[in-house]
Amino acid sequence: MRLLRDEALQSDDGRLGTRFWIFPQPPFIPGYEQPDRVWLSIPADEIGPGPSDATMYVVDPLFEKRPYGLDRLPPFDEPGRPPVRPGPDRHFDSISPDAREFLPVHAYACVRFVLQVWQSYIGRPVRWFFDQTFPRLEIVAHVNWDNAQAGYGFLELGISDTDGIRRPYALNFDTIAHEVGHLILLSETGVPTSLSRGADFFVFSEAFSDIVSLISFLHFDTAVDRLLRRTRGNLLIYNELNRFAETSPETQVRLATNFRRMSEVTGEVHDRALPFIGAIFDTIVELYHSELVQRGCADGRLLDVDLRELDQLDFDRFRAATAEAFQARPLAFEQALTAARDAVGQALAASLRGLEPNTLTLAGAAHAVVAAADVATAPLLEINFAWREIIGRR
Ligand SMILES: [Zn+2]
Structure with a gap:
């Protein structure tokens, strides 16, 4: 009887989702040495060895594999390492982060985690654009190549060499x-x-992908917690922002805190993507501030100043006030940040369906995001896109 109950409990547990370890930042980044235990929403009995499921599977080549390209596509048909199996409880968090077999498990967990976040914003499952040819995404956990790439039916991960x-x-x-x-x-x-080679679609794609990375990162409770504790709730990194940016260990934040306008960037796609990323980040910070003010955690005057032109005195005053409020009510700060994150994530996700990839312009994409945003978010986005010279000023 006892046994039966335990079994029932265990399988219930598996229906709730599946446990994995994820490093929100690579483990060599100070403060992020330990992984987070996360629950992915996919039930344990829907994940097979690999890991694999109905929409994706991981392969881990045994020998040197040449990267995929136009003339070489999945499926991987060479010898691979044995597919990784979960522990006896069907969860994957019994696999040690130090083990070689952790690599495919971690890669899978990260892809699923990001997909889970964005499917929630989009409001339905994402259907792969290549599903006519390949029903599932192939994740190649390890290629001897200093790069990572996603393409038609695959996502493959090399090794950085610094x-x-x-x-x-x-x-x-x-x-x-x-x-x-x-x-x-x-x-x-x-x-x-x-x-054409210089088309805005490529620029928007780089901007969007960096924002996906930033917003998904902000879905780790521990990451939000660390970010707020380190800054004592002050994301006002504008004057000080540059200093913050240079020293921020979170790659996404470092990238998103830039001042570049369209007239100041080169034609290179990643460079051209910076103003768009910056406009989105500024909007998250401003929404965060208004959420703080609503919660009684910050002075309302914070909303009246142009954050990019804040003088040192104002900055110091706000910093002191926020630090005090943060000490008293850290949870309110977390709620403010996650509310801001979700308002912007939602707007971006909702804007995608209406975009026409062949004729997409950055201005068109920005207008679509503004149109998809809620009443509190839309005007902030509009001002920030205009400041970045992505859309015209009203
Ligand atoms: Zn990219």
């Missing part, structure tokens, strides 16, 4: 989330069929 230190991208949540961002965008807008 000064001779080799770090697998399979442990890098930023990189994986960015690549999943590309796949989500193409799946929602459709694949462009006729584009």
Whole structure:
């Protein structure tokens, strides 16, 4: 009897989701040495060895594999390492982060985590743009190549090599989330069929993917907690922001806190994407401030000043006030940040379906995000896109 009850409990537990370890930032980043235990919403009995499920599977090549390209596509048909199996409780958190077999498990968990976040914003499952040819996404956990890429039916992860230190991208949540961002965008807008090299679609795709990475990162409770504790609730990184940006260990934040306008960037796609990313980040920070004011955690005057032109005195005053409020009510700060994150994530996700990939312009994409935003978010987005010279001023 006892046994039966335990079994029933255990399988119930598996229906609630499946446990994995994820490093929100690669483990060599100070403060992020330990992984987070996360529950993915997919039931344990829907995940097979690999891990694999109905929409994706991981392969881990045994020998050197050449990266995929136009002439080489999935499925992977060479010898691979044995597919990783879950523990006896059907969860994957019994696999040690130090084990070699952790790489495919971590890569899978990151892809699923990001997809879970964005499917919630979009409001339905994402159907891969390549599903006519390949029903499932192939995740290649390890390629001997200093890059990571997503393409038609695949997402493959190489190894970064900085000064001779080799770090697998399979442990890098930023990189994986960015690549999943590309796949989500193409799946929602459709694949462009006729584009010139300099087309805005590529720029928007890089911006969107970095924002996917930033917003997905903000879904780790521990990451939000660390970010707020380190800044003592003050994301007002504008004057001080540059200093923050240079020292911020979170890659996504470092990238998003930039001042670039369209007239100041080069033609290179990642450079051209910066103003769009910056406008989105500024909007999250401003919404965060208004949420703080509503919760009685910050002075209302915070909303009246142009954050980009704040002088040192104002900045110091706000910093002191927020630090005090943060000490007293850290939870209110977390709620403010997650509310701001979700308002912007929702607007972005809702804007995708209406975008036409062949004729997409950055201005058109910005207007679509504004149109999809709620009444509190839309005007902030509009001002920030205008300041970045992505859309005209009213
Ligand atoms: Zn990219």
